Amino acid sequence: MSTTIKPMITLEEICIEAEKIRLSNPNVGDKIVSDIYANAETIARPAVTKKATEARPWDHKLDDILTSRLFGYPIMLTLLSLIFWITITGANIPSQMIADILFAFQDQLLVWFELAGAPSWLTGVLVLGMYRGLAWVVAVMLPPMAIFFPLFTLLEDLGYLPRVAFNLDNMFKKCHACGKQILTMCMGFGCNAAGIIACRIIDSPRERLIAVLTNNFVPCNGRFPTLIAIATIFMGGMVISELQIAVASLVVTCLVMLGILITFAVSWALSHTILKGEASSLVLELPPYRKPQFGAIFYRSLIDRTTFVLKRAIIMAAPAGAITWILANIYIGELSIVGHLAAWLQPLGYAIGLDGFILLAFILGLPANEIVMPILLMCYLSSGQMLEFESLEELQRILIRNNWTWLTALCTMLFCLLHWPCTTTLLSAYKETGSKKWTFLTFIIPTTIAFTVCFLVAQTARLLHLV
Amino acid sequence: MNNVLTNIPLSTIGIGSMCQIVSLNLQGLLRRRILDLGMVPGTPVQCIRKSPAGDPVAYMVRDTLIALRREDASQINVNLM
Amino acid sequence: MTNANTEEHHKLLREHFGITTTPGQFTVALAGNPNVGKSTVFNALTGLHQHTGNWPGKTVDNAQGNFTYLDRSFLMVDLPGTYSILAHTVEEQVARDFICFGKPDATLVVLDATCLERNLNLALQVMEITPRVIVCVNLMDEAEKKDININISFLQKELGVPVVPTAARNGKGLDDLRQKLYEMSTGLCIAAPRQINYSLEVENAIQQLLPKVSRLIGPNLNPRWVALRLLDGDQAFIRSITHFLDFDLNLTSLQEVAV
Structure with missing residues (x-):
């Protein structure tokens, strides 16, 4: 076997040669792209025949309205409040129905446990703790989520969301951020963890970090029911019942606006301090409006949301319910553990317009925002006689009995809107940024702002003797 | 064609006007983005609409509506058609 | 296979x-x-x-x-x-x-x-x-x-x-x-996709690199396409190619053996 070995070639050599050609012909990269497009033209032009139409296409006319100087912003706001209104109105009846069924079953469970001769602590942990936490989350969370999500997906499918980014980009540019940040915020309405993952659509790493750090200022679906319930009871309750829902929707819209405002403020502050930099470019496609696939949207978001809520309820709410029940029923001296913790947190809670129990509920709710209200109720209820939560009126009675005023309600809503993200969100932030520092900032920025805002509101109201 | 209307920045084109790309002064990733969207020299571009704040502006390129910020559009040179 | x-x-x-x-x-x-x-x-x-x-x-x-x-x-x-x-x-x-x-x-x-x-x-x-x-x-x-x-x-x-x-x-x-x-x-259907026609300056540049690229790459990839990526100065591609095809950029070289 005779072999001749040809001269060896390495990739490096070829790269060097390619580099030489590139230097003598610096536009070769551009030329390649132009050539591909030239080929695409020669193929597409004879293949496509378009009937020339005189009239402007209807989606251009729609864009004229939706992105107009006059109507662009008002339409966005109206749509946002409309979504909240539909969610609040639509969720009422199914919420009540689910609550009726689940709490009726709780009574049945109690009977069965008694018949089985179960010790009272076991009944407490399993039924009054675990089951009740789970039932609350399902009854209160599921209907709004099942309505809210399809509505948002609908807007997305229609092609409206890129128009929102188009309309608002200028404000983001002034904050040296990216217009696509609003799209990540829209995802955040559903779930902040999903919102943070959505930040991938932003090209500039600096602007992506800004979007990650501020995503928590849009309230997710886990926080909406809390906002909606309190707004309906305290703010809506101030007016005649016909207007209750309208006022509640308005309050929630205003809170969301405040969240967006704080997003802008924090984005601006970040781009002038730790994330200093100029606004980079924006290339945003505005796809044509398309008829949404109603069936697919409702089926998918309903199935997706239901499994999501049920999974969270089982993983987060049930254990949290059990733990809260235990903490609320183990007594050290005069007070339960919950009582001790709440008493210890009371001064801080009071300073920011809350009370010890509310602050404790927010802390215990770190794993999932939707369990804040059930924990709070369990804490309140454990100290008095056992009450069942069956309706908003019942909730109102419980809260008022625990010395809630409009200021407590306002500060609780503000704290709920602005406070630390849940653990799932923090975990997503860690995975996306790959950095402990940015994850910590994702936690500490909202926390600081929540304490500051609530403190200022509470102290001002008290100084002016408004409560 | 009038001299004033050749080799002008894309950002100066009025709504409804048609123009043709001459060259890109952009660098890096944005340059590639713009090229990949088919905004190569010779491509016709129509200015379609402004956002409510006047910036960004949407342009029709190869049957697709693309919004660009003023700073970026000013780095694209075009001939008015 | x-x-x-x-x-x-x-x-x-x-x-x-x-x-x-x-x-x-x-x-x-x-x-x-x-x-x-x-x-x-x-x-x-x-x-x-x-x-x-x-x-x-x-x-x-x-x-x-x-x-x-x-x-x-x-x-x-x-x-x-x-x-x-x-x-x-x-x-x-x-x-x-x-x-x-x-x-x-x-x-x-x-x-x-x-x-x-x-x-x-x-x-x-x-x-x-x-x-x-x-x-x-x-x-x-x-x-x-x-x-x-x-x-x-x-x-x-x-x-x-x-x-x-x-x-x-x-x-x-x-x-x-x-x-x-x-x-x-x-494999019931075998396609013969149309290849892109490049302008003369790009084509000349490809031809300069093509013989060497063909010998290095062998039948694994389309050598024209690889030449184009190298001309485009695509660093990510050079990393990918060394990663997936086990080429070491500096050390390994391919010896072509002719019988």
């Missing part, structure tokens, strides 16, 4: 792309520009048999789904929606690397019938990498509404690969699509 080869391919898919295929299962890559109804096609073909996650080591979504057609199982991999795969972003890199090194049995490129020209840009780029391409012209219903008529048979002749018109939202054309995917994957 021999058994050893298949096993190696499975290992490559698993380790580099996080994709686990069952024996005998075909892999299909799904590429397309953003907003062309790619996910509608994906959902329509795979139904609820989906699994989402990330590409290994990247913060880029990876969705996989499977379906069965004529007793053969297909694993469909939804690539990130991109305008191009010249790889200037991580998404484009992921899409390009999978088509190029993951060697799917078929690559389905979804095009928007209402802006075919811009979408063909991507299809032509994919056709440079692999001959196992099927083009799906989606949103035919939208095109009809806009009085846009597309000559599918002309397009098929020009492109040299199967072209299937669909309106995935209404379920139109999906059977045809499955049939074509089956034919392409099983």
